[in-house]
Amino acid sequence: MKFDSIIIGGGIAGYTAGLRSLEAGLKTAIISNGQSALHFSSGSIDLLSHTPTGKAIRNPAAIFDKFTNEFPLHPYSKVGKQTVFESLNWYKNILTTAGIPLLQQEDGDNHLRITPLGTLKSTWLSQPYIHQLPMRLNEHTIKRIVVVQIDDFRDFNAKMVTDNLVQIPEFEGVEITHTSVAIDGFSGLKRNACELRSIDIARILTNESEIKALATKLKTIATQDDLVVIPAITGNGKGLSVLNKLHALTQLTFHEVPTMPPSMLGIRLEETMIDLFIKAGGMLLKGDQVTHGDIAKDNNSSNDELSLKRIYTRNLESMPLTADNYIFASGSFFNKGLIAQHDKLQEPVFNLDMNSNQARSTWYNPQFFAPNSQPFLSLGIKTNHNFNPMLAGKVITNLFCAGSNLGGYDPIAEGCGSGVAISTGYHAVNHLLQNTKHNQSQHLTSDSLV
Ligand SMILES: Cc1cc2nc3c(=O)[nH]c(=O)nc-3n(C[C@H](O)[C@H](O)[C@H](O)COP(=O)(O)OP(=O)(O)OC[C@H]3O[C@@H](n4cnc5c(N)ncnc54)[C@H](O)[C@@H]3O)c2cc1C
Known part of the structure; x- marks a missing residue:
């Protein structure tokens, strides 16, 4: 099978790369092998919350030029300010038009969730039922917070949330306060409450009578002046409906918080992207x-x-797939996009060069909760300025890396995981268009997708 572009x-x-590539007419x-990190994420898009040296960032655009000068090896410095913000706006627009609005502060500041x-935690874009608190927290206008515990649901602890919120000066x-609410449909589930996950509740809550019953109960515990903090227990193919x-x-004014995995907020983003990709004519080899x-x-x-x-796949075995260009977005250690052997770090598909060959003892900080980040989070594939990786020092010209398999940044400590993933996926397509003879590239527009 031959394609213009294949994304791994x-x-x-x-x-992001797949949707952008389809937009270009490719x-x-x-x-895709397994679950992505979105199943564990807050579903908010972090752009840049902290510098690598740990300094909190209020307005990413305002410090971006200084940031890229100071940290030239960071993926954002290779992508460039214009493409980073263009890609995030593009992502926000396609998701919003597809029914998952992504909202931000009007002044370009991060917000707290x-x-x-x-x-x-500060982030950049959030779904509509995430209440955006100002970075200058003393400017908030909240009068009362009610944290809702769902009876028998163990993956969210309303008391812990309450205990920690009251400590914020x-x-x-x-x-x-916190209070609990029962969902009637649980009684019909013949299973151990410990096995009850957010996705199970989401299934129950596709039933109109369950939604109405829950609404009635919520109205008895909160008023329209309150912020009602609830675990993210809806979605599962139904988006925000x-x-x-x-x-x-x-x-009521809801504030959804992600639960223990699976995170319905992240799944909503993934389901929407898959839907857009398939509807726009992309071929998805899932699993x-x-x-x-x-x-x-x-x-x-x-x-x-x-x-x-x-390239060869596990299911297609001897039937290789070919393309003019390939985008390698295999994720980090979390999804086995990268592997830590006892004595070396490895990219397992092509054995690409890594950005560090240092000894194992340098990969981690023995203090697990050290305030600065764990070094292994910044380890990844070594690339040139266009994100082409290298094999034994030689550049592979039609392979582009994107997302968390890249080295040179820490998605968690810097609060930039989705921002780097979106901007490098987008940037990779810009670059492969320069490689491809495909003449539709001039017509790159998000209208065709949505
Ligand atoms: C627990 C957790 C919570 C996070 N929360 C947030 C958050 O709230 N906001 C935020 O902005 N960022 C968050 N991040 C960071 C951010 O989610 C990640 O940086 C980002 O999602 C990485 O996306 P990715 O596409 O590069 O990789 P992944 O999401 O890891 O996806 C890689 C995909 O490639 C597949 N794959 C791997 N190898 C192969 C192969 N050989 N063949 C086929 N498929 C393959 C994997 O199965 C996986 O589906 C979080 C990260 C983690 C780990």
């Missing part, structure tokens, strides 16, 4: 895994460069 990996970086396939621990004077109904029935590829001298290059000729 179905996380936020891979789907025949596109995504091969309440986490499942009852702490606050800026919430002094805010009444913060269930929460929209709950809101319409109650007129398949790229095992290896043939890499040989690039005949179009006068330098000593390489090109990826074809």
Whole structure:
């Protein structure tokens, strides 16, 4: 099978690249092995919350030029300010038009969201039922917070959230309480309550009578002046429709918090991207895994460069897939996009060069909760300025890396995971268009997708 572009990996970086590639009119396939990090994420898009040295960032655009000068090896410095913000706006627009609005502060500041621990974390874009608190927290206007525990649901702890929220000095004077609510449909589930996950509740809550019953109960415990913190327990193929109904029935101000995995907020993003990709004509090989590829001298290059000729997958075995260009968005250690052997770090599909060959003892900080980040989070594939990786020092010209398999940044400590994934996936397509003879590239527009 021959494609214009093949994307390896179905996380936020891979789907961004896939959607952008389809927009450019390219025949596109995504091969994706397993669950992406979105199933564990808050569903908010972090752009840049902290510098690598730990300094909090209020307005990413305002410090971006200084940031890229100071940290030239960071992926954002290679992508460039214009493309980073263009890609995030593009992502926001396509998701919003597809029914998952992504909202931000009008002044370009990050905002704070309440986490499942009852702490606050800054982010850039959030879904509509995430209450955006100002970075200058003392400017908040909350009068009362009601944290809702769902009876028998163990993956969210309302008391812990409450206990931690009351310790935030800026919430002094805010009444913060927690209360529990039963979902009637649980009684019909003949299973151990410990096995009850958010996705199970989401299934129950596709039933209109369950939604109405929950709305009635919520109205008895909170008023329209309150912020109602609820675990994210709706979605599962229904997007925001269930929460929209709950809101319409109650007129309450909800703040969803992700639960223990699976995170319905992240799944909503993934489901929407998959839907857009398939509807726009992309081929999705879900559940398949790229095992290896043939890499040989690039005949179009006068330098000593390489090109990826074809790739092989676990399911298609001896039937290789070929493309003019490939985007490698296989994720980090979390999804086995990268592997830590006892004595070396490895990229397992092509054995690409890594950005560090240092000894194991340098990969981690023995203090697990050290305030600065764990070094292994910044380890990844070594690339040139266009995100082409290298094999034994030689650049592979038609392979582009995107997302968390890249080295040079820490998605968690810097609060930039989805931002880097989106902007590098987007940027990779811009670059492969320069490689491709496809003449539709000039017509790159998001209208065709949505
Ligand atoms: C627990 C957790 C919570 C996070 N929360 C947030 C958050 O709230 N906001 C935020 O902005 N960022 C968050 N991040 C960071 C951010 O989610 C990640 O940086 C980002 O999602 C990475 O996306 P990705 O597409 O690069 O990789 P992934 O999401 O890891 O996707 C890679 C995909 O490639 C597949 N794959 C791997 N190898 C192969 C192969 N050989 N063949 C086929 N498929 C393959 C994997 O199965 C997977 O589906 C979080 C990260 C983690 C780990």
